[in-house]
Amino acid sequence: MRKNKDNILTVDLHGIRHKQALELVNKTLNEFSDKGNFSLTIITGNSTVLQERIFTECLESSIFTYFIPSWNMGQIIVENVSL
Numbered sequence: 001m002r003k004n005k006d007n008i009l010t011v012d013l014h015g016i017r018h019k020q021a022l023e024l025v026n027k028t029l030n031e032f033s034d035k036g037n038f039s040l041t042i043i044t045g046n047s048t049v050l051q052e053r054i055f056t057e058c059l060e061s062s063i064f065t066y067f068i069p070s071w072n073m074g075q076i077i078v079e080n081v082s083l
Contacts, residue, residue: 008039009032009040010041010042010043011024011041012043013044014043014045018050021044025042025054025058026058029064033064033080040078041078042054043074043075044074044075044076045074046074051068051076054076055076063080065080066078
């Protein structure tokens with residue numbers, strides 16, 4: 001996980017096998033779930049299979065809001081916003 005110059009949290013899954021990618025996503029989400037508001041960009045590349053696995057195995061049962069942005073279909077944006 002890294003922060004870019006705009007202070008956006010990013011996890012890049014390029015070159016990582018699906019099992020390790022899912023573990024990394026779960027670990028990262030668990031780390032930040034207790035820290036309040038955040039926005040995390042998960043870079044998946046063109047793997048719709050990996051995106052689907054992230055949705056079903058990591059995000060659907062979570063409290064987070066998530067979407068694939070229309071400007072980059074190779075990423076998932078996950079947000080946790082508490083009011």
